[in-house]
Amino acid sequence: MTQSVPHAAPMVTFTGVYKHFAASGSGAAFTALDGIDYSVAKGSITGIIGRSGAGKSTLIRLVNGLEQASSGKVQVDGVDVGALDEAGLRTLRRSIGMIFQHFNLLSTRTVFDNVALPLEIAGVGKADIEKRVRPLLDLVGLADKHSRYPAELSGGQKQRIGIARALATEPKLLLSDEATSALDPETTQSILDLLKTINADLGLTVLLITHEMEVVKAVTSDVAVIDRGRIVESGRTFDVFTRPAHETTRALLSGLPGSKLPETLARSLKPAPEAGDRAIVRITFFGATAERPLVSQLISTVGTEVNIMAGTIDEIGGEPYGSLVVAYAATPETSGRAERFFTENGLVTEVLGYVA
Amino acid sequence: MSPDLLLLIGKATLDTLRMVAIAGLIGALIGLPIGVFLATSGRGELFPAPNINRIVGLIINALRSTPFIILVVAIIPFTRLLTGTSIGTKAAIVPLTIATIPFFARLVEAAIREVDKGLIEAARAMGATPPQIVFKVLLAEARPALTLALTMTLVSLIGYSAMVGAVGGGGLGDLGIRYGYQRFMPDVMLVVVIVLIVLVQLVQSAGDALARRFDKKSR
Incomplete structure (x- = not known):
């Protein structure tokens, strides 16, 4: 070598x-x-x-x-x-x-x-x-x-x-x-x-x-x-x-705190949305995004129906890291606004499922 | 009891102490390295020599399974060669020593094997040589157990030394047989037994106290 x-x-x-x-x-x-x-x-x-x-x-x-x-x-x-x-x-x-x-x-x-x-x-x-x-x-x-x-x-x-x-x-x-x-x-x-x-x-x-x-x-x-x-x-x-x-x-x-959804939420997750369902999305923040006031911006962009389901803020290998699970109406309109917001801000997201 | 008898008992006690001390010292000095060898020469251990280990183990077992009184008689030629006589205190030291070696060696082996294997690994990780591991780790950590092993050996030796009296070995056993038994003097027998009990108690208490001082685990 x-x-x-x-x-x-x-x-x-x-x-x-x-x-x-x-x-x-x-x-x-x-x-x-x-x-x-x-x-x-x-x-x-x-x-x-x-x-x-x-x-x-x-x-x-x-x-x-x-x-x-x-x-x-x-x-x-x-x-x-x-x-x-x-x-x-x-x-x-x-x-x-x-x-x-x-x-x-x-x-x-x-x-x-x-x-x-x-x-x-x-x-x-x-x-x-x-x-x-x-x-x-x-x-x-x-x-x-x-x-x-x-x-x-x-x-x-x-x-x-x-x-x-x-x-x-x-x-x-x-x-x-x-x-x-x-x-x-x-x-x-x-x-x-x-x-x-x-x-x-x-x-x-x-x-x-x-x-x-x-x-x-x-x-x-x-x-x-x-x-x-x-x-x-x-x-x-x-x-x-x-x-x-x-x-x-x-x-x-999966044994780490904050990496798991609350048990009741995890059980009721559905893979596809029905009318009136809410989307459950995990947003991961790291690097610079971990320090910006993104949550308040998200709420004002998407509307008032953003709900925080689980979250953790931590440090891994000396770097700040945050994970936030949010729920919002799974309508095309709201989802579209949210996705645009995620892309514009360079956030890593994952749709975990949908709940009634 | 006449002053002459008391003098005899005093001399016999000193003889017993001399036999036990000399046989104990030489036996322990030879038994200790043999015990360490037995505990460290198995396959994958510090000084791997499984075949020699097995042979030494066999010899130790053979010696230990020979009844002491037979051992005394069986090695008379050897005793004569070393001391020029086969009766008396000096001669008795030879079979006592020969009996002590395997007894103490097995106790040492057990004491060394009790030492936490993690300590050996830690010492190896520090770059210790096998002799350094033996002296700085095994013998040091086994010190309380070794003290108890020596105590047990000395107590057994006191018993054995009374037995050599039966074949003219001198000491308290000899006195008990010749005066207490053959001349039917129960008072002499009683004193001999009491002196032996006191000796054993003293050795045991001293050994226990010393072992407790060495033991830093339970405080």
């Missing part, structure tokens, strides 16, 4: 990656990864989302060589992971941090000593460890807990320690393996904010796997949807969220 601009080179590249697991005592042979071609851009926060068993855990473990691909190539910052020997792998791993769903902190070590562990492993001297660990504990906001043991901390605090530990060797890439799945929504948000800060301040590339669309929506700039060992859809998070093409993506998105 040739790249003219060096910093545009990807941090991680998967090229034709397959992973087969041989049949073992408990299970039949199966293919966890079925031809993965994907690149993770440097400096991005990239999410890989899929249901459990989709292959995402295997995929992330290929990056730091905890698992080896059956065939294909995994490159990290230009280094072919599969070609490294054990010593080479250990060097690579010291440049990649990893955080885990269940934190994986050592219960017999204090907070300080947990964060110091990767440095001890790398052979860093005591004085330098001290110098490195303190600011990390400050960064994750737990400086006052440095001589506590993990059992004395909450889940969110444990994950902060996990993050501090992952950053100890100053990695260029952070792998996150369902890091917020064991946390409540509020704590999840604070951990995600921390990841965002780290990404912005340290320029660290973050590759995270999750089954929660909320997580992808909140922090990632890029996303890949994985299903049965294949990446079925990928791109900028905003694009994938606002224009999901694959049914798996749609299914995963």
Whole structure:
């Protein structure tokens, strides 16, 4: 692959990656990864989302060589992971941090000593460890807990320690393996904010796997949807969220608040209008349109009979995004005015159906 | 009870302590690495050597299924080779050590296997070498369990050390057999039993307290 601009080179590249697991005592042979071609851009926060068993855990473990691909190539910052020997792998791993769903902190070590562990492993001297660990504990906001043991901390605090530990060797890439799945929504948000800060301040590339669309929506700039060992859809998070093409993506998105019609409305939808029916239309705003007073203009253009049925305003991958479901009389006259208005203002709309 | 008898009991107690301490120390030092090996040498583990693992496991099982009193007699030539004698406290240390190794090794294996696999994965992800994983993760995290394993081993050793008395091994068991049983002195027997009970209690309490200090999980 040739790249003219060096910093545009990807941090991680998967090229034709397959992973087969041989049949073992408990299970039949199966293919966890079925031809993965994907690149993770440097400096991005990239999410890989899929249901459990989709292959995402295997995929992330290929990056730091905890698992080896059956065939294909995994490159990290230009280094072919599969070609490294054990010593080479250990060097690579010291440049990649990893955080885990269940934190994986050592219960017999204090907070300080947990964060110091990767440095001890790398052979860093005591004085330098001290110098490195303190600011990390400050960064994750737990400086006052440095001589506590993990059992004395909450889940969110444990994950902060996990993050501090992952950053100890100053990695260029952070792998996150369902890091917020064991946390409540509020704590999840604070951990995600921390990841965002780290990404912005340290320029660290973050590759995270999750089954929660909320997580992808909140922090990632890029996303890949994985299903049965294949990446079925990928791109900028905003694009994938606002224009999901694959049914798996749609299914995963349907769990998000604001993306669903109210149950009673959804049930009474008809595919074609009858006399006196109202049209149900979803208007999606993004970019500049999200910030203009379009609703009031719509009402004055179409008439007084515009009714708001559902709506949400949100941010995806840092971009404002709005979705509004409106109802108006399905007469040719009103519809014509509305459609003209949508076209003139460059709005993306979708007629969901008609109700009496 | 005459002062002479009390002196005898005191000396026998010291002999027992010496046997238990030396056999326990050597047995634990040899049993620990064997236990770690057993816990880490299976297929796909840190030091994969499934065949050697199986052979070592077999030897351990064979030693553990041999009744102690038979083991004592069976290894007399070996004992003589090492200590120049087959009776007395010094000689008794050899079979006690041989019995301790497989016992402790299995307890160590169980303690190491109890360590969360996620911690091994985290250490590997940090770029740890297998020896670093053993020392910084496995042994460190298993410390409370290892302390309890050592306690259990020492308690068993106290019992075994009384058994070697039956074949002239010295110590409290020897005293109980020769005076309490053969000379029919029930008071000596009673004191021997009480001293053994106190020893076991002391070892167990000390071990429990130490394990509790090491355990940072339940607070």
